[in-house]
Amino acid sequence: MKLLTHNLLSSHVRGVGPRGLPLRLQATEVRINNVEFNPDFVARMIPKVEWEVLLEAADHLRLIEVPKGPIQGYEQDETFLRKMHHVLLEVEVLEGTLQCPESGRMFPISRGIPNMLLSSEETET
């Protein structure tokens, strides 16, 4: 699971927040991939990024050179975009857990795939 996906994931456990909350990431195995750099895509994703969540995840994974926030004129700044590309698309979490901050529910991540299946009590029915 890439960090971009983690950043956009939210908890769909019943009763949690009006629109769910970002999940806290704990990783035990991480892999760095080589992904082709596409500045258009990265620039378009920047406004969607939740920076506290990203910084917390990057901090936990001990990533270096992570920008603290969007800078003025980021669409043209290739260095900034390349750093964001690396953080969002090249870092992959293979094993770990995602935790819902409100309910404490853990979603395990195995072989890079988070298991988001809810039990019958947790579904919003």
Added chain:
Amino acid sequence: MSCRRGRPELGGPPELYYDKNEARKYVRNSRMIDIQTKMAGRALELLDLPEDQPCYLLDIGCGTGLSGDYLSDEGHYWVGIDISPAMLDAALDRDTEGDLLLGDMGEGIPFKPGSFDGCISISAVQWLCNANKKSDIPAKRLYCFFSSLYSVLVRGARAVLQLYPENSEQLELITTQAIKAGFTGGVVVDYPNSAKAKKFYLCLFSGPSTFLPQGLNEVTDEEEAKGSTFTTERVRYKIARRGLVRKSREWVLEKKNRCRRQGREVRPDTKYTGRNRKPRF
């Protein structure tokens, strides 16, 4: 997938139907791969994304990542959700570029609002119509799915869901819940006259209403190419054949038209069509 034995949805839940054997078919069987890839291509076409812009897309019921690979080839980034661990394992072996999630679409899409630029789904949504656990109410699960899908899409984004509805009631159930969730749009039917080639694409728009694309069809005359016309009548063919002398030129032309309506490739009609050949032929 509709099979002669009966619909797979009636046999049990998808996570059991899509086991290792079934997953293997999606990886090895070239006919299966071809059909799925074609449908993914058509769905992406109907999604009408801005040209040359890489987008972040959602693939519902991504399975072994066949449709996802098509998206990657077109330069998009995607996240796939599937309920079957066996299918996702096969996807991992195929080294797909998109991220995979193990999840149940009927429980909602667990993403922030406005995450995705579009959504496709190939042959998956009809599974929501059958209750597999006693506590399942299909209408509620469909609504949960559609309302969460509406939320995770960017305003104005589209969702194109290819599906195999069992009958018109099922299609209506699905579209009703989609409308309740706030979507506009409709069903595009490709090759409505062919039993084999006929495909349903539920095209949903999350923004202001736009025109529904036309379904694919070989005939350009009075045949309606859009809308979910669900009829069981085949009267047209019988009327056309009545009164035609067998092997006459008109008969040959009518037969060729019928094949065209079914979406098959037919040689163009020329002055040589159905012409009387010399005896030595």
